[in-house]
Amino acid sequence: MIRLYQFEMSPFCTKISLILNLKKVPYQVIEVPVSKSYTVKKYSATSKLPVIEHEGKFIDDSTDIAYYLDKVFPDRPLIPIDEKLWVKCHLYEDWADESLNFYMMKLRWLPQNQDRWSNELAKFDSGLWRWLVTKFASKATLNILNKQGVGRKSEQAALRDIDRHMLALTIDLEDRCFLVGNELSLADISVYAQLKWISENPEGKAAIDVHQNIIQWMERVDVATRKNF
Ligand SMILES: N[C@@H](CCC(=O)N[C@@H](CS)C(=O)NCC(=O)O)C(=O)O
Known part of the structure; x- marks a missing residue:
């Protein structure tokens, strides 16, 4: 199952949960408290959230995550072909x-x-x-x-x-x-x-x-x- 590491009040994290909802892809949310935000460095090059974990890979940046999800879960496509x-x-x-x-x-x-x-x-x-x-x-x-x-x-x-x-x-x-x-x-x-x-x-x-x-x-x-x- 996909894991979504997030800050609940981040619109970038909201963006990813909405994409997963639209595509009906099950996911587990892992809320990162501010006191633990230093741990994000381990899986995000920019130390920012959202990050998703899927099949052993970590992907950061909401745009990169969106493109990744659209490729791996092509049902309900989000990125226009035209x-x-x-x-x-x-x-x-x-x-x-x-x-x-x-x-x-x-x-x-x-x-x-x-x-x-x-x-x-x-x-x-x-x-x-x-x-x-x-x-x-x-x-x-x-x-x-x-x-x-x-x-x-x-x-x-x-x-x-x-x-x-x-x-x-x-x-x-x-x-x-x-x-x-x-x-x-x-x-x-x-x-x-x-x-x-x-x-x-x-x-x-x-x-x-x-x-x-x-x-x-x-x-x-x-x-x-x-x-x-
Ligand atoms: N371009 C990034 C921006 C993500 C971003 O700015 N995330 C903020 C939360 S809204 C963050 O993690 N800030 C922590 C920091 O800058 O150290 C994306 O699209 O994912």
């Missing part, structure tokens, strides 16, 4: 992973949301570690966000960016059920995984809720990727 559709799928996935993810982080670590997410992050640790994670998680994450750049934007400026992103998405969904072609693809799952976590913050939910196309598309992706096996 070259032009593949280009769109790739660009959407990269936008989700490399842009939306930082806005999701920005929302989590806004002063009014920090306590909730620090506690979420620390919940798999105990004792002194739980205290340390709760106390220092926001500082550590804001440091990453500031280096990347979105962290240095004001809340208002970040929300303006998010509104523009949602507007682009809703316009693109006007004449389609899914982001690329007529079938659900890796593009949908990657963007959905970020939006699902974005919408867990009141400011993110408000930005999404004004777009019916996005709400309806999220419901379609949710139904298709729910675990029902």
Whole structure:
């Protein structure tokens, strides 16, 4: 059985569990507490999660994992064969992973949301570690966000960016059920995984809720990727 090593609140890990659900591939989740995140080095070149273990192999990076799973479990294909559709799928996935993810982080670590997410992050640790994670998680994450750049934007400026992103998405969904072609693809799952976590913050939910196309598309992706096996 596949093992999925994850941080529960990571959209990249969500992306992989949704793919496994869609493909109906059984898997065991192994939650890595923050205090044990140093162990990830053993099986991930970048020391990041998700990682899957399958038939003695460890595969890291959600994109590499997605391509691997699509090859090994070809039922319910996720990566378009048509070259032009593949280009769109790739660009959407990269936008989700490399842009939306930082806005999701920005929302989590806004002063009014920090306590909730620090506690979420620390919940798999105990004792002194739980205290340390709760106390220092926001500082550590804001440091990453500031280096990347979105962290240095004001809340208002970040929300303006998010509104523009949602507007682009809703316009693109006007004449389609899914982001690329007529079938659900890796593009949908990657963007959905970020939006699902974005919408867990009141400011993110408000930005999404004004777009019916996005709400309806999220419901379609949710139904298709729910675990029902
Ligand atoms: N490009 C990677 C990004 C994964 C990633 O950033 N994972 C975060 C959790 S959301 C992580 O493991 N961070 C720990 C670290 O940076 O040390 C992917 O697609 O899997």
